[in-house]
Amino acid sequence: MNVWGVHNDSLTTELVDEGFISVGWDGLPRLDSIPNGRDGLKRALDALYPDAKPRSIAGQAGILARFRDEIAVGDVIVAPYKPDSTINIGIVSGAYYFEASAETHRHRRPVEWKKVGLPRTIFTQSALYEIGSVLTVFRIRNHDEEFLTALGSAASSPEEVSEQVSHAVESQEEEDSDNTPRASRIARHTRDFVLEALHRNITHREFEEFTAALLRALGYQARVTQYSQDGGVDVIAHRDPLGVEPPQIKVQCKHRTGTTSAPEVQQLVGTQGPGELSLFVTLGTYSRDALAIERQRPGLRLLTGEDLVTLVLENYAALPEEWRNVIPLTKVLVVADSVGS
Known part of the structure; x- marks a missing residue:
């Protein structure tokens, strides 16, 4: 079981209401119709964005490959919810599919949401920093135990969930796979700090x-x-x-x-x-x-x-x-x- 972070700034309540995660790149056809793995995705992206730099194309192809090929049924999804800055956690319940009738974000994976609206204060600052990745789809490696503990918690209040998460990470070494202090991550870290201090x-x-x-x-x-x-x-x-x-x-x-x-x-x-x-x-x-x-x-x-x-x-x-x-x-x-x- 892998734990994945997925960012989505385009869709809101429909993600939970209809049970899915999604990515953009609406100019691409069905991802499962593009052959030859990541190289095939690169060629499709090159055709769609002829002026893009090779490094950018490679990065985008990596995100789409993770979304289409690497995320498996049973994997855990951690999805920061931007409108109210809470966190949703669910389990992938099916393969990639293409929602042709959708106006945007047609590339999707079905998810059964287990925990919705979790306050960010439940998790450690370093865990929040990790899910602040600039990537759209990314593996959560260093603090996956925190999110798995929250997923499995039967507690009814955020305070009880927070206590369980704290116990789970007491012996876990805290490190971040990407310590690049970019603006959006520092801004999010600052907002989390203010909320934590007031709480x-x-x-x-x-x-x-x-x-x-x-x-x-x-x-x-x-x-x-x-x-x-x-x-x-x-x-x-x-x-x-x-x-x-x-x-x-x-x-x-x-x-x-x-x-x-x-x-x-x-x-x-x-x-x-x-x-x-x-x-x-x-x-x-x-x-x-x-x-x-x-x-x-x-x-x-x-x-x-x-x-x-x-x-x-x-x-x-x-x-x-x-x-x-x-x-x-x-x-x-x-x-x-x-x-x-």
Whole structure:
């Protein structure tokens, strides 16, 4: 059993809904109609991209050969899901096929998804760095045990899965097969670091304080309400200094990396009075039913962990020093992804 990483930035929910992984190169015919292995793929790519460099053609042929020939039924797929930066894990259930009716990404392999929406905080930074490969299809060699442990876990919460993964890698040597510090990998590493720091290094009450501080950095007046466990409003924000002019924003904070359900979102909506707005902030994601409420409810905004990280990075300089110490960052120049491709 091999463990493969597959990146897909073109398709989203259909990957899980219809159960497959895919690659682009839509100008090519069915890959199983191209003879002579990798050399045949190179010739087909040469014809499709006559101006491409030989090294680029060889790299593309290698990706397509892995996808068509090397991935086997029963192999494990680790697929980072870009829209909410979670991770899906599944098992390859069939051979390559060509979906002629699809608008894009017609080259596909069927997958039975076993774990969907896993928070990135479950895995070690070095494992996340490995699946940040610039390749579309790649073998996961150094940290495969982490993903296999998550795949086999019967735990119901991300925290329990994370603990099991931590135990599995305690004795495993951590190394990365590709340590090239390219821009996209460093950017992803930074985002993972911010999310990890907010998850591991502060309490729920401090997360409420942090959310208020971030809202102030965005130009709002914000105050934390009296702490309670009743699931009520955690932060109140407004634009005017006194808080007497509408709209008033009621904020609920969930200091966790799991999935927030529709009833939890509906609870916040129930506190929203006339002329008021609602904001839900979490380090994780939301269920489809919860997102449906956001689409149907004016004045409601659901912030995921990835949304929160983006706001932190865009407004980092305006955050108070106490929070910048929790998330220590600095600006650097890095190697562009295009170099050497």
